[in-house]
Amino acid sequence: MKIGIIGAGNIGGNLTRRLTALGHDVSVANSRGPHTLTALAEETGATPVEVGDAARDADLVVVTVPLKAVPDLPSGLFDGAADGVAVIDTGNYYPQQRDGKIAGIEDEGLTESGWTARQIGHTVVKAFNGTYAQDILDRPRPAGAPDRMALPVAGDDEAAKRVVRALIDELGFDTVDAGSLADSWRQQPGTPVYGLQEGADAVTKALAEASPERSADFRA
Ligand SMILES: NC(=O)c1ccc[n+]([C@@H]2O[C@H](COP(=O)([O-])OP(=O)(O)OC[C@H]3O[C@@H](n4cnc5c(N)ncnc54)[C@H](OP(=O)(O)O)[C@@H]3O)[C@@H](O)[C@H]2O)c1
Numbered sequence: 001m002k003i004g005i006i007g008a009g010n011i012g013g014n015l016t017r018r019l020t021a022l023g024h025d026v027s028v029a030n031s032r033g034p035h036t037l038t039a040l041a042e043e044t045g046a047t048p049v050e051v052g053d054a055a056r057d058a059d060l061v062v063v064t065v066p067l068k069a070v071p072d073l074p075s076g077l078f079d080g081a082a083d084g085v086a087v088i089d090t091g092n093y094y095p096q097q098r099d100g101k102i103a104g105i106e107d108e109g110l111t112e113s114g115w116t117a118r119q120i121g122h123t124v125v126k127a128f129n130g131t132y133a134q135d136i137l138d139r140p141r142p143a144g145a146p147d148r149m150a151l152p153v154a155g156d157d158e159a160a161k162r163v164v165r166a167l168i169d170e171l172g173f174d175t176v177d178a179g180s181l182a183d184s185w186r187q188q189p190g191t192p193v194y195g196l197q198e199g200a201d202a203v204t205k206a207l208a209e210a211s212p213e214r215s216a217d218f219r220a
Contacts, residue, residue, distance in 0.1 A: 001167070002082070004054035005029070005046075006073065007064035008037055010133035011090050015062055018136055018171055020044040029054040031069065056080040060163060063120065064090040064128075067112065068099040070119045078122045086160035089113045089124035092189050093218065101220035111184045113154070125155035125164045126184045127175075130194040139197070140172020150174035150200040152193055152207055154184035176203045186210040190218050 001024050005012045008030040016028050026046040028037060034048035041048045052074045055061045058081045063070070070091065078085055093112045095101055104115040113126040128136070131151055141148040151168055153175045155161045165175040178187055186207045187193050193206035 001025070001059045002057055003027070004049075004056070004058040004061040004081075005064065006051055006054050006061065006077075007090075008040060009064070011128060011131075011136070012062065012064040013040060014133050014136040015064070015128075016040060016044050016046045018140070020046050022170060027054050027056075027058070031065075031072075052077070055085065057082055058085055060086045060088065060167065062088045062090065063116065063124065064088075066098055067091050067093050067102065067116070070116050073120060075121070077120060084159060085122075086157070086163040087120070087122050087124045088127050088164055089116045090128040091116055092129050094189070095218065095220035106214075106220060111181055112188055113184050114181045117181060123155065123157050123160070123181070125153060125157065125160050126178075126181065126187065127151060127153045127164055127168065130187055130189075130191075130196065132195065132197075135197065136171070142172070143169065143174075146199075148172070148174055148199060149197055150176050150203040152176050152178035152187040152203055154178040154181060154187060156180050174200045176200050176207065178207055185212055185214075188214075188218070190215040 003024050003026045005028045020026050027049045028046045029051040037048035055078050104110045117124045191210040
Protein backbone atom coordinates (compact mmCIF):
# COMPACT_ATOMS: atom_id res chain seq x y z
CA MET A 1 0.00 0.00 0.00
CA LYS A 2 0.98 3.60 -0.41
CA ILE A 3 1.00 5.01 3.12
CA GLY A 4 1.50 8.55 4.41
CA ILE A 5 2.56 9.09 8.01
CA ILE A 6 2.11 12.55 9.51
CA GLY A 7 4.26 12.73 12.63
CA ALA A 8 7.62 11.00 12.96
CA GLY A 9 7.91 10.75 16.72
CA ASN A 10 7.52 7.71 18.96
CA ILE A 11 4.54 6.22 17.14
CA GLY A 12 5.11 7.63 13.64
CA GLY A 13 8.76 6.59 13.67
CA ASN A 14 8.04 3.03 14.75
CA LEU A 15 5.15 2.64 12.29
CA THR A 16 7.52 3.89 9.59
CA ARG A 17 10.04 1.21 10.60
CA ARG A 18 7.56 -1.67 10.63
CA LEU A 19 5.51 -0.68 7.58
CA THR A 20 8.59 -0.22 5.39
CA ALA A 21 9.91 -3.57 6.63
CA LEU A 22 6.67 -5.14 5.42
CA GLY A 23 7.27 -3.67 1.96
CA HIS A 24 4.83 -0.76 2.01
CA ASP A 25 5.64 2.47 0.19
CA VAL A 26 5.83 4.97 3.07
CA SER A 27 6.03 8.77 2.96
CA VAL A 28 6.67 10.46 6.29
CA ALA A 29 6.38 14.07 7.46
CA ASN A 30 7.00 16.10 10.60
CA SER A 31 6.65 19.77 11.50
CA ARG A 32 10.26 20.76 10.79
CA GLY A 33 10.49 19.51 7.23
CA PRO A 34 11.89 16.57 5.24
CA HIS A 35 15.53 17.63 5.71
CA THR A 36 15.19 16.68 9.39
CA LEU A 37 14.09 13.13 8.51
CA THR A 38 17.15 11.95 6.60
CA ALA A 39 18.28 9.55 9.35
CA LEU A 40 14.85 7.86 9.48
CA ALA A 41 14.76 7.75 5.68
CA GLU A 42 18.21 6.13 5.49
CA GLU A 43 17.29 3.63 8.16
CA THR A 44 13.94 2.61 6.66
CA GLY A 45 13.78 3.56 2.97
CA ALA A 46 10.76 5.79 3.66
CA THR A 47 10.43 9.02 1.66
CA PRO A 48 10.54 12.23 3.73
CA VAL A 49 7.99 14.79 2.50
CA GLU A 50 6.34 18.05 3.47
CA VAL A 51 3.16 17.58 5.50
CA GLY A 52 1.03 18.83 2.62
CA ASP A 53 2.39 16.06 0.38
CA ALA A 54 2.10 13.19 2.86
CA ALA A 55 -1.35 12.06 1.73
CA ARG A 56 -0.74 12.39 -2.01
CA ASP A 57 -1.98 9.20 -3.76
CA ALA A 58 -2.06 7.47 -0.37
CA ASP A 59 -4.33 4.48 0.27
CA LEU A 60 -3.84 5.00 4.00
CA VAL A 61 -2.70 7.95 6.10
CA VAL A 62 -1.68 7.90 9.76
CA VAL A 63 -2.14 11.12 11.73
CA THR A 64 0.14 10.79 14.75
CA VAL A 65 0.89 14.26 16.10
CA PRO A 66 0.10 15.76 19.52
CA LEU A 67 -3.59 16.77 19.63
CA LYS A 68 -2.70 20.43 20.12
CA ALA A 69 -0.95 20.33 16.71
CA VAL A 70 -3.94 18.93 14.80
CA PRO A 71 -5.42 22.41 14.07
CA ASP A 72 -2.06 23.38 12.50
CA LEU A 73 -2.28 20.68 9.82
CA PRO A 74 -2.86 22.16 6.36
CA SER A 75 -6.42 22.27 5.03
CA GLY A 76 -7.21 20.08 2.05
CA LEU A 77 -4.71 17.53 3.34
CA PHE A 78 -6.54 14.61 1.73
CA ASP A 79 -7.47 16.26 -1.58
CA GLY A 80 -4.81 14.32 -3.51
CA ALA A 81 -5.26 11.01 -1.68
CA ALA A 82 -6.59 7.84 -3.31
CA ASP A 83 -10.39 7.46 -3.39
CA GLY A 84 -11.63 6.01 -0.11
CA VAL A 85 -8.36 6.71 1.70
CA ALA A 86 -8.36 5.27 5.23
CA VAL A 87 -7.09 7.69 7.88
CA ILE A 88 -5.80 6.36 11.19
CA ASP A 89 -5.82 8.66 14.21
CA THR A 90 -3.49 7.59 17.05
CA GLY A 91 -4.13 10.70 19.13
CA ASN A 92 -4.84 11.16 22.82
CA TYR A 93 -5.94 14.25 24.71
CA TYR A 94 -3.52 15.19 27.51
CA PRO A 95 -4.87 18.58 28.61
CA GLN A 96 -2.72 18.98 31.71
CA GLN A 97 0.63 17.78 30.38
CA ARG A 98 0.60 18.79 26.75
CA ASP A 99 -2.49 19.88 24.87
CA GLY A 100 -4.20 22.57 26.98
CA LYS A 101 -7.98 22.76 27.01
CA ILE A 102 -9.77 21.68 23.84
CA ALA A 103 -13.33 22.99 24.11
CA GLY A 104 -14.75 20.68 21.44
CA ILE A 105 -13.83 17.72 23.61
CA GLU A 106 -14.50 19.06 27.10
CA ASP A 107 -17.46 21.40 26.49
CA GLU A 108 -19.13 19.98 23.39
CA GLY A 109 -18.50 16.39 24.45
CA LEU A 110 -16.94 15.19 21.19
CA THR A 111 -14.80 12.10 21.45
CA GLU A 112 -11.11 12.83 20.96
CA SER A 113 -11.13 11.22 17.52
CA GLY A 114 -14.48 12.84 16.68
CA TRP A 115 -12.84 16.20 17.33
CA THR A 116 -9.79 15.29 15.23
CA ALA A 117 -12.03 14.15 12.36
CA ARG A 118 -13.85 17.47 12.45
CA GLN A 119 -10.57 19.40 12.51
CA ILE A 120 -9.02 17.59 9.55
CA GLY A 121 -12.26 17.38 7.56
CA HIS A 122 -12.06 13.60 7.13
CA THR A 123 -13.38 10.69 9.12
CA VAL A 124 -10.78 8.66 10.99
CA VAL A 125 -10.24 5.18 12.33
CA LYS A 126 -9.02 5.30 15.93
CA ALA A 127 -6.21 2.81 16.44
CA PHE A 128 -2.88 2.48 18.28
CA ASN A 129 -3.86 5.24 20.72
CA GLY A 130 -3.46 2.95 23.72
CA THR A 131 -0.46 1.04 22.36
CA TYR A 132 3.02 1.73 23.75
CA ALA A 133 5.20 2.87 20.86
CA GLN A 134 7.85 0.31 21.78
CA ASP A 135 5.27 -2.51 21.52
CA ILE A 136 4.92 -1.78 17.80
CA LEU A 137 8.53 -2.98 17.47
CA ASP A 138 8.71 -5.55 20.26
CA ARG A 139 5.32 -7.25 20.45
CA PRO A 140 4.28 -8.39 16.95
CA ARG A 141 3.34 -12.07 16.96
CA PRO A 142 2.10 -14.43 14.26
CA ALA A 143 -1.66 -15.00 14.00
CA GLY A 144 -2.78 -17.55 16.57
CA ALA A 145 0.17 -17.04 18.94
CA PRO A 146 -1.08 -17.35 22.53
CA ASP A 147 0.56 -14.08 23.59
CA ARG A 148 -0.59 -12.04 20.58
CA MET A 149 -1.86 -8.64 21.73
CA ALA A 150 -5.13 -7.18 20.46
CA LEU A 151 -5.78 -3.50 19.71
CA PRO A 152 -9.21 -1.84 19.79
CA VAL A 153 -10.24 -0.16 16.53
CA ALA A 154 -13.14 2.30 16.28
CA GLY A 155 -14.55 4.16 13.29
CA ASP A 156 -17.60 5.03 11.21
CA ASP A 157 -16.26 4.04 7.78
CA GLU A 158 -16.58 0.25 7.74
CA ALA A 159 -14.46 -0.16 4.60
CA ALA A 160 -11.65 1.93 6.09
CA LYS A 161 -11.91 -0.01 9.34
CA ARG A 162 -11.47 -3.29 7.43
CA VAL A 163 -8.34 -1.91 5.72
CA VAL A 164 -6.92 -0.79 9.07
CA ARG A 165 -7.70 -4.08 10.81
CA ALA A 166 -6.06 -6.05 7.99
CA LEU A 167 -2.95 -3.87 8.22
CA ILE A 168 -2.74 -4.28 12.01
CA ASP A 169 -3.00 -8.05 11.53
CA GLU A 170 -0.12 -7.81 9.05
CA LEU A 171 1.83 -5.85 11.68
CA GLY A 172 1.41 -8.74 14.10
CA PHE A 173 -1.57 -7.85 16.30
CA ASP A 174 -5.19 -8.94 16.61
CA THR A 175 -7.91 -6.30 16.61
CA VAL A 176 -11.25 -5.87 18.36
CA ASP A 177 -14.02 -3.84 16.74
CA ALA A 178 -14.67 -1.10 19.30
CA GLY A 179 -17.62 0.39 17.41
CA SER A 180 -18.12 3.86 15.94
CA LEU A 181 -16.28 7.11 16.61
CA ALA A 182 -19.11 8.01 19.01
CA ASP A 183 -18.20 4.83 20.93
CA SER A 184 -14.47 5.55 20.88
CA TRP A 185 -14.42 7.10 24.39
CA ARG A 186 -14.17 3.48 25.52
CA GLN A 187 -10.50 3.42 24.46
CA GLN A 188 -9.45 6.94 25.47
CA PRO A 189 -6.83 7.66 28.17
CA GLY A 190 -7.86 6.52 31.63
CA THR A 191 -10.06 3.64 30.44
CA PRO A 192 -9.35 -0.01 31.30
CA VAL A 193 -8.24 -0.86 27.76
CA TYR A 194 -5.78 2.05 27.53
CA GLY A 195 -2.27 0.55 27.64
CA LEU A 196 -3.62 -2.97 28.08
CA GLN A 197 -1.18 -5.55 26.68
CA GLU A 198 -3.57 -8.49 26.39
CA GLY A 199 -5.44 -10.54 23.82
CA ALA A 200 -8.86 -10.09 22.24
CA ASP A 201 -10.97 -11.48 25.10
CA ALA A 202 -9.39 -9.17 27.68
CA VAL A 203 -9.66 -6.19 25.32
CA THR A 204 -13.35 -6.90 24.69
CA LYS A 205 -13.99 -7.14 28.43
CA ALA A 206 -12.06 -3.92 29.14
CA LEU A 207 -14.00 -2.00 26.48
CA ALA A 208 -17.27 -3.15 28.06
CA GLU A 209 -16.12 -2.02 31.51
CA ALA A 210 -15.25 1.56 30.47
CA SER A 211 -17.01 4.48 32.13
CA PRO A 212 -18.08 7.48 30.01
CA GLU A 213 -17.04 9.86 32.80
CA ARG A 214 -13.77 11.63 31.92
CA SER A 215 -11.50 11.32 34.96
CA ALA A 216 -10.02 14.43 36.60
CA ASP A 217 -6.55 13.51 35.31
CA PHE A 218 -7.76 13.97 31.75
CA ARG A 219 -9.64 17.25 32.18
CA ALA A 220 -8.08 20.69 31.84
N1 LIG B 1 4.22 7.67 22.65
C1 LIG B 1 3.37 6.68 22.73
O1 LIG B 1 3.74 5.55 23.19
C2 LIG B 1 1.96 6.84 22.25
C3 LIG B 1 1.16 5.72 22.26
C4 LIG B 1 -0.12 5.79 21.72
C5 LIG B 1 -0.59 7.00 21.24
N2 LIG B 1 0.18 8.12 21.31
C6 LIG B 1 -0.41 9.37 20.80
O2 LIG B 1 -0.05 9.52 19.44
C7 LIG B 1 0.22 10.90 19.14
C8 LIG B 1 1.69 11.03 18.76
O3 LIG B 1 2.46 10.63 19.87
P1 LIG B 1 4.05 10.48 19.82
O4 LIG B 1 4.45 10.01 21.17
O5 LIG B 1 4.45 9.72 18.61
O6 LIG B 1 4.46 12.02 19.65
P2 LIG B 1 5.92 12.66 19.56
O7 LIG B 1 6.97 11.62 19.80
O8 LIG B 1 5.90 13.90 20.37
O9 LIG B 1 6.02 13.05 18.00
C9 LIG B 1 5.16 13.98 17.46
C10 LIG B 1 5.46 14.12 15.99
O10 LIG B 1 4.46 14.98 15.44
C11 LIG B 1 5.13 15.94 14.62
N3 LIG B 1 4.35 17.15 14.53
C12 LIG B 1 4.02 18.04 15.50
N4 LIG B 1 3.30 19.04 14.99
C13 LIG B 1 3.17 18.81 13.67
C14 LIG B 1 2.57 19.49 12.60
N5 LIG B 1 1.90 20.64 12.79
N6 LIG B 1 2.68 18.97 11.36
C15 LIG B 1 3.33 17.81 11.16
N7 LIG B 1 3.93 17.11 12.13
C16 LIG B 1 3.86 17.61 13.37
C17 LIG B 1 6.46 16.17 15.32
O11 LIG B 1 7.34 16.75 14.40
P3 LIG B 1 8.58 17.68 14.92
O12 LIG B 1 9.40 16.81 15.79
O13 LIG B 1 9.25 18.10 13.64
O14 LIG B 1 7.94 18.83 15.65
C18 LIG B 1 6.83 14.74 15.69
O15 LIG B 1 7.41 14.07 14.60
C19 LIG B 1 -0.14 11.67 20.42
O16 LIG B 1 -1.47 12.12 20.36
C20 LIG B 1 0.03 10.64 21.51
O17 LIG B 1 -0.75 10.94 22.65
C21 LIG B 1 1.45 8.05 21.79
